[in-house]
Amino acid sequence: MSDSEASAAATQDASPSADSTSLSTHLAPTRKARRSPEARAEAEEKPAETCSPATISQGGWGYWGSWGKSILTTATATVATVGQGLTQVIEKAETTLGIPSPTELSAQAEEERQQGEAGDEKQAESDGSSPVGSAMGMLSSLTSVVQNTGKTVVSGGLDALEFIGKKTMDMIAEGDPGFKKTKGLMNRNATLSQVLREAKEREELQTAGAESSDPEKKAVAHYGMLFDEFQGLSHLEALEILSRESESKVKSVLTTLSGDQLVQLREELDQIKDSFSMVEFDEEEEEETEDDGGAEFEKELTELLEGLHVSATADKLSTACKNICSTVSDMNKPLNKEGDEEETLRHSAEEVHAAAIRSLAELTARSIELFHKLAEIILTSSSCVEASILSQLTVVLCKEISQLSKKFTSCLTTAGSSQKGDVLNPLITGVFLEASNSASYTQDAFQLLMPILEISHIQRRAEFSEQ
Amino acid sequence: MEAIWLYQFRLIVIGDSTVGKSCLIRRFTEGRFAQVSDPTVGVDFFSRLVEIEPGKRIKLQIWDTAGQERFRSITRAYYRNSVGGLLLFDITNRRSFQNVHDWLEEARSHVQPHSIVFLLVGHKCDLEAQRQVTRQEAEKLAGAYGMRYIETSARDAINVEHAFTELTREIFALVRSGDITIQEGWEGVKSGFVPNVVHSSEEVTKSDRRCLC
Numbered sequence: 001m002s003d004s005e006a007s008a009a010a011t012q013d014a015s016p017s018a019d020s021t022s023l024s025t026h027l028a029p030t031r032k033a034r035r036s037p038e039a040r041a042e043a044e045e046k047p048a049e050t051c052s053p054a055t056i057s058q059g060g061w062g063y064w065g066s067w068g069k070s071i072l073t074t075a076t077a078t079v080a081t082v083g084q085g086l087t088q089v090i091e092k093a094e095t096t097l098g099i100p101s102p103t104e105l106s107a108q109a110e111e112e113r114q115q116g117e118a119g120d121e122k123q124a125e126s127d128g129s130s131p132v133g134s135a136m137g138m139l140s141s142l143t144s145v146v147q148n149t150g151k152t153v154v155s156g157g158l159d160a161l162e163f164i165g166k167k168t169m170d171m172i173a174e175g176d177p178g179f180k181k182t183k184g185l186m187n188r189n190a191t192l193s194q195v196l197r198e199a200k201e202r203e204e205l206q207t208a209g210a211e212s213s214d215p216e217k218k219a220v221a222h223y224g225m226l227f228d229e230f231q232g233l234s235h236l237e238a239l240e241i242l243s244r245e246s247e248s249k250v251k252s253v254l255t256t257l258s259g260d261q262l263v264q265l266r267e268e269l270d271q272i273k274d275s276f277s278m279v280e281f282d283e284e285e286e287e288e289t290e291d292d293g294g295a296e297f298e299k300e301l302t303e304l305l306e307g308l309h310v311s312a313t314a315d316k317l318s319t320a321c322k323n324i325c326s327t328v329s330d331m332n333k334p335l336n337k338e339g340d341e342e343e344t345l346r347h348s349a350e351e352v353h354a355a356a357i358r359s360l361a362e363l364t365a366r367s368i369e370l371f372h373k374l375a376e377i378i379l380t381s382s383s384c385v386e387a388s389i390l391s392q393l394t395v396v397l398c399k400e401i402s403q404l405s406k407k408f409t410s411c412l413t414t415a416g417s418s419q420k421g422d423v424l425n426p427l428i429t430g431v432f433l434e435a436s437n438s439a440s441y442t443q444d445a446f447q448l449l450m451p452i453l454e455i456s457h458i459q460r461r462a463e464f465s466e467q
Numbered sequence: 468m469e470a471i472w473l474y475q476f477r478l479i480v481i482g483d484s485t486v487g488k489s490c491l492i493r494r495f496t497e498g499r500f501a502q503v504s505d506p507t508v509g510v511d512f513f514s515r516l517v518e519i520e521p522g523k524r525i526k527l528q529i530w531d532t533a534g535q536e537r538f539r540s541i542t543r544a545y546y547r548n549s550v551g552g553l554l555l556f557d558i559t560n561r562r563s564f565q566n567v568h569d570w571l572e573e574a575r576s577h578v579q580p581h582s583i584v585f586l587l588v589g590h591k592c593d594l595e596a597q598r599q600v601t602r603q604e605a606e607k608l609a610g611a612y613g614m615r616y617i618e619t620s621a622r623d624a625i626n627v628e629h630a631f632t633e634l635t636r637e638i639f640a641l642v643r644s645g646d647i648t649i650q651e652g653w654e655g656v657k658s659g660f661v662p663n664v665v666h667s668s669e670e671v672t673k674s675d676r677r678c679l680c
Binding site: 231234235237238241242245309310312313372373375376377379380381 | 505508509510512513514528530537538540541544545548654
């Protein structure tokens with residue numbers, strides 16, 4: 001992280017002629033944030049009480065202090081993952097734009113929150129004002145979206161997560177007061193795999209550029225590239241293909257029916273749809289789980305997938321999870337042998353961060369692989385797979401992602417205890433951001449299964465009536 | 468992992484069940500031979516870089532399809548975004564050779580409007596004693612469909628590199644001549660990132676390229 005590099009990044013960011021498509025799906029704000037000179041200056045002015053040791057010890061959430069919490073309480077109506085997304089948006093806004101101070105920001109956020117849920121008005125109002133204003137305006141509108149989703153977390157939370165995770169990030173990342181793409185925020189014309197693919201390609205471009213200019217530089221953890229390396233992108237794309245095909249098949253079946261037949265089928269399909277939107281994430285349960293090295297996760301996974309003929313893929317996932325758990329516990333141990341109490345050698349914060357990003361990418365890729373395999377099994381066998389099993393599976397996977405991110409961030413906090421906030425904070429934010437992205441990819445993949453269950457239902461129905 | 472590559476080609480590997488598609492790919496991407504392997508469910512993915520000329524790397528993204536009939540309805544959906552493919556049969560299994568024609572028809576009808584470059588691969592050539600398909604007849608069939616023919620063995624690592632590199636070169640030549648173009652919304656060929664852009668000027672001048680085989 002040389003100064004020249006930081007300023008180079010800054011020039012690039014500030015350039016008004018910068019190709020907007022290259023910023024359209026920014027998935028790795030960590031690097032950017034870390035290099036932002038404004039953020040550095042700001043972070044040093046940060047009041048000490050926002051990161052008191054007491055809150056640090058609680059793990060990830062507490063770290064952001066009261067400032068993060070006020071936003072968090074707004075979001076607790078929904079899920080942990082959604083909450084994460086919001087916290088990160090705030091943090092992102094702060095590090096990228098160099099907004100005054102966390103306390104000030106917190107007051108502002110609180111104020112905006114109290115002004116009601118009129119997200120659209122707020123947005124319009126803040127357009128063209130200071131970058132802080134527009135960012136905060138948008139945040140409050142996001143908050144209201146999240147609140148409105150209520151308990152139908154998966155479907156409702158999806159959109160929120162989708163644009164918190166990506167589109168919104170770009171807007172904030174861009175830090176341009178005149179940036180008026182806000183109305184395009186809800187447009188989801190790109191498929192998930194496209195979004196990820198673009199992100200990966202940009203990362204590759206950056207890596208290629210970095211390699212040619214500075215061969216000495218250590219490789220930074222790129223979520224998108226790692227996700228692709230674990231074949232997550234390919235599985236996602238294949239799943240999307242199957243989902244799209246099934247969707248059009250369902251539509252064409254519906255056009256051939258009329259009258260009572262149509263009404264009845266629609267009712268049946270609505271029941272399937274319902275199970276895709278009624279997923280609840282049980283937060284309390286995840287609070288006090290012991291670190292079992294992934295055994296509980298494996299048990300839940302095995303129970304859920306019993307009889308579904310995807311054991312090979314599920315095994316890959318549990319193995320990945322176990323390996324990740326042992327990575328975390330290894331990283332929590334000092335590097336040097338016992339006895340040397342004075343100077344304990346620890347893994348660097350960057351190392352922990354890289355491991356965290358890699359682990360999240362692997363876990364997510366394996367989860368999506370599992371969904372893809374399930375889709376293939378459902379489409380090629382006549383057995384009935386309950387939507388509720390799939391939603392429980394999604395819950396289990398997201399819970400694991402959330403727990404992992406907590407483990408890694410607490411490990412990061414320890415590893416970076418001697419480092420300044422401006423180094424550590426973006427790393428922690430990066431982990432939470434990718435965890436939030438991971439959860440939203442997993443949930444998106446789950447949603448892709450809906451048309452597959454629908455067409456499978458229609459096929460079974462047809463077989464039944466033939467008999 | 469080395470991130471610099473000129474192009475990414477997506478290849479699909481098809482052929483009857485148990486002809487050894489997954490084993491061939493694993494030998495190519497992982498360098499080992501699995502004695503026992505489960506039948507592929509739907510499709511699996513592998514990738515590897517291939518250096519076709521010094522300094523010119525192509526990333527191959529390989530879609531390994533299930534040969535089992537019951538997966539046919541879904542594997543069909545996966546053809547469209549492939550620029551090339553390996554069509555495998557088992558030289559010790561005449562039936563798998565007879566099905567080559569059907570596989571080709573199936574693939575060709577599902578890649579529309581794009582076209583796909585196939586290489587015919589006679590697999591398990593280490594089992595010479597049990598051979599049921601002669602090299603001559605396989606070459607003749609390949610020729611009739613405008614394909615090249617290569618015999619491979621994943622177990623003894625015979626011609627595995629050669630098969631993939633050969634196909635990659637063939638596609639590369641077509642990309643370079645403009646017969647295959649990168650298209651929006653089609654994943655068959657993707658352009659990579661090269662910091663010092665050497666290849667573009669070459670492409671413009673279109674110097675005639677000698678076949679390296």
